[in-house]
Amino acid sequence: MAGDAKPRLAVFKLASCDGCQLQMLNLEDELLEIAGAVDICYFLEARSQVLDGPYDVALVEGSVTTEHDVERVRDIRRKSKMLITIGACASAGGIQALRNMHNVDEYTRSIYANPSYIHTLSQSTPVAAHVTVDFAINGCPISKEQLLEVLTALLIGRAPQLPTYSVCVECKRKGNVCLLVARGIACIGPITQAGCGALCPGFNRGCFGCYGPMESPNPDSLCQTLTVRGIPRAETLRLLNGFTGWAEEFRSAAEKLEKASI
Amino acid sequence: MVGSTAPRVSATVLLAKSVLQRVLDNLHEGGFQLIGPTVRDGAVILDAIRNISELPIGWSLEQKAGSSRLLRTHATDYFGCTVGPHSWKRYLFPPHLDLLIAHRNGEGWTFEPPLDDSPPLAFIGVRSCDLHAIAIQDDVFVNGAVRDPHYARRRERAFILVANCNTAATTCFCTSMKTGPRAPSGFDLALTELPESFVLEIGSEAGSNALAGVDWQPASAFDQGRVAQIMQRTERQIQRQATTSDLPQLLYDRIDHPYWEAIAARCLSCGNCTLVCPTCFCSTVEEHSDLTGASTRRTRVWDSCFILDFSHVHSGNSRPTIKSRYRQWMTHKLAAWIDQFGRSGCVGCGRCIAWCPVGIDITEELSALRSLGAR
Numbered sequence: 232m233a234g235d236a237k238p239r240l241a242v243f244k245l246a247s248c249d250g251c252q253l254q255m256l257n258l259e260d261e262l263l264e265i266a267g268a269v270d271i272c273y274f275l276e277a278r279s280q281v282l283d284g285p286y287d288v289a290l291v292e293g294s295v296t297t298e299h300d301v302e303r304v305r306d307i308r309r310k311s312k313m314l315i316t317i318g319a320c321a322s323a324g325g326i327q328a329l330r331n332m333h334n335v336d337e338y339t340r341s342i343y344a345n346p347s348y349i350h351t352l353s354q355s356t357p358v359a360a361h362v363t364v365d366f367a368i369n370g371c372p373i374s375k376e377q378l379l380e381v382l383t384a385l386l387i388g389r390a391p392q393l394p395t396y397s398v399c400v401e402c403k404r405k406g407n408v409c410l411l412v413a414r415g416i417a418c419i420g421p422i423t424q425a426g427c428g429a430l431c432p433g434f435n436r437g438c439f440g441c442y443g444p445m446e447s448p449n450p451d452s453l454c455q456t457l458t459v460r461g462i463p464r465a466e467t468l469r470l471l472n473g474f475t476g477w478a479e480e481f482r483s484a485a486e487k488l489e490k491a492s493i
Numbered sequence: 494m495v496g497s498t499a500p501r502v503s504a505t506v507l508l509a510k511s512v513l514q515r516v517l518d519n520l521h522e523g524g525f526q527l528i529g530p531t532v533r534d535g536a537v538i539l540d541a542i543r544n545i546s547e548l549p550i551g552w553s554l555e556q557k558a559g560s561s562r563l564l565r566t567h568a569t570d571y572f573g574c575t576v577g578p579h580s581w582k583r584y585l586f587p588p589h590l591d592l593l594i595a596h597r598n599g600e601g602w603t604f605e606p607p608l609d610d611s612p613p614l615a616f617i618g619v620r621s622c623d624l625h626a627i628a629i630q631d632d633v634f635v636n637g638a639v640r641d642p643h644y645a646r647r648r649e650r651a652f653i654l655v656a657n658c659n660t661a662a663t664t665c666f667c668t669s670m671k672t673g674p675r676a677p678s679g680f681d682l683a684l685t686e687l688p689e690s691f692v693l694e695i696g697s698e699a700g701s702n703a704l705a706g707v708d709w710q711p712a713s714a715f716d717q718g719r720v721a722q723i724m725q726r727t728e729r730q731i732q733r734q735a736t737t738s739d740l741p742q743l744l745y746d747r748i749d750h751p752y753w754e755a756i757a758a759r760c761l762s763c764g765n766c767t768l769v770c771p772t773c774f775c776s777t778v779e780e781h782s783d784l785t786g787a788s789t790r791r792t793r794v795w796d797s798c799f800i801l802d803f804s805h806v807h808s809g810n811s812r813p814t815i816k817s818r819y820r821q822w823m824t825h826k827l828a829a830w831i832d833q834f835g836r837s838g839c840v841g842c843g844r845c846i847a848w849c850p851v852g853i854d855i856t857e858e859l860s861a862l863r864s865l866g867a868r
Binding site: 261264265268379380382383386387392395396397399400403404405406407408409411412413414415420421422435445446447448449452453455456460 | 535763
């Protein structure tokens with residue numbers, strides 16, 4: 232991104248909780264530097280000023296759940312040289328993709344007093360299901376360090392270095408004791424992409440896959456092991472069907488596990 | 494004999510168990526940071542210790558493929574648990590190591606080496622298999638054509654107190670790899686634990702000095718006989734075997750065997766085996782620059798041949814499948830290592846067996862490949 236003009240950055244939100252955008256604001260030590268290095272043209276979470284496109288970089292949070300989202304994401308793509316999804320919703324469909332495996336009308340009727348006001352698609356889908364995505368930052372929420380790494384790489388003009396290997400690598404580097412091996416706690420870290428710094432296992436909680444599938448996942452083998460170790464099938468399904476449950480590798484593993492005879 | 498006089502090098506002495514604290518105190522006062530086995534999160538890990546009470550006293554270890562459990566017992570052994578998921582490479586070849594910080598300086602760069610003011614380390618309770626693993630990493634990092642100054646600095650200053658194994662886990666196979674259960678040499682001190690005392694071999698001047706002011710008496714022939722008995726008992730406990738006489742050729746003859754696919758169907762390619770292995774030495778270097786590119790920090794981190802990026806080369810990936818990556822790891826460890834360094838890369842500690850989430854057992858896979866014949 233050479234040249235004198237500062238790159239124009241926009242941050243958009245679809246169906247999401249705002250947590251990933253907040254991670255940008257959580258970059259407290261670097262925020263002024265970022266604001267100095269780029270023109271923040273659109274970032275409603277942080278400022279009311281809105282500047283029209285085109286944008287050099289669009290960060291998109293949230294999944295596509297309405298017709299309006301479909302239009303918006305196409306519009307964002309048209310206006311942006313580079314589109315980067317941030318978080319499990321934008322990159323994989325998010326927790327709201329649970330609806331994809333069920334009947335969304337039933338859900339709507341059970342929640343809303345006047346379901347006729349709700350206009351929603353039957354599925355929650357990742358941004359990449361609608362437009363070309365140049366880069367994805369995973370996680371629920373994303374790691375602010377990974378966001379900073381991507382912004383830094385873009386400003387300097389090099390490829391971002393985000394790991395795609397398993398969470399186990401981060402656990403072992405940190406010296407965490409494996410929850411699955413030492414205590415029989417269900418953990419899908421071996422099939423989940425690193426980047427969180429092995430946050431949950433570091434607090435004695437099994438990984439629930441919020442960074443999505445790692446680079447070469449083998450979920451069938453892990454599921455078989457979890458079953459042999461006596462982890463209830465419902466618990467394994469809950470891990471697979473979580474924040475990135477609509478990601479292909481987790482979805483197909485969950486479907487197989489559901490069909491498997493007990 | 495009350496020791497204002499420390500025992501001479503190569504002597505074998507008897508110590509009351511509680512007196513080990515005095516040895517640790519001496520090392521601490523000599524400027525060493527003590528690293529030893531201690532219980533955390535359901536496993537025996539290696540961490541900074543200061544007191545013998547932090548050792549895994551009252552615990553025993555039950556391991557099998559893919560499982561490790563600590564059980565409360567009434568045993569009073571200080572060193573009754575064999576190896577956990579950590580190995581000493583964590584301290585000699587740390588998982589994260591800052592190599593340099595560079596600042597842009599007009600047209601050029603100023604390089605600032607990282608400050609390493611870490612104290613010398615005293616390793617308390619090194620098992621014979623792990624002592625052999627350290628010797629293997631010495632080959633890699635200091636005895637070869639290129640000397641790693643970071644490893645060398647830690648290694649040269651390290652004090653090693655061996656604990657010969659008075660019990661074995663079911664994952665142990667040091668007798669097959671000829672690395673244990675008793676350490677022959679290469680230590681400062683080596684203890685064998687008896688119910689009420691330690692028999693201690695003095696391996697170096699530093700080991701002798703660590704006994705200054707410590708109550709000791711010469712070990713009798715009877716004491717040494719008890720040590721020999723304990724070692725025989727441990728050897729008999731070790732049921733797991735790996736035949737090595739036909740290596741390395743055995744694996745080269747099976748490079749294209751379809752059985753590798755069967756292993757790959759189970760392997761998660763998660764990298765755990767390589768990261769718990771006390772001899773695996775691969776690392777990668779990462780650069781972390783600031784937002785403007787005015788400064789950058791270069792860090793070395795543990796890598797693994799199971800990570801896709803590890804085998805990414807110009808125009809593609811040379812090991813794109815789990816099959817090719819598992820084969821690479823096992824074939825290097827048990828076969829190509831012999832060609833490369835003149836000995837096996839496996840010490841039979843069993844960590845890769847116990848800490849594989851799906852319990853892939855390198856000794857069983859080797860037997861399976863042998864029985865299937867060349868292909």
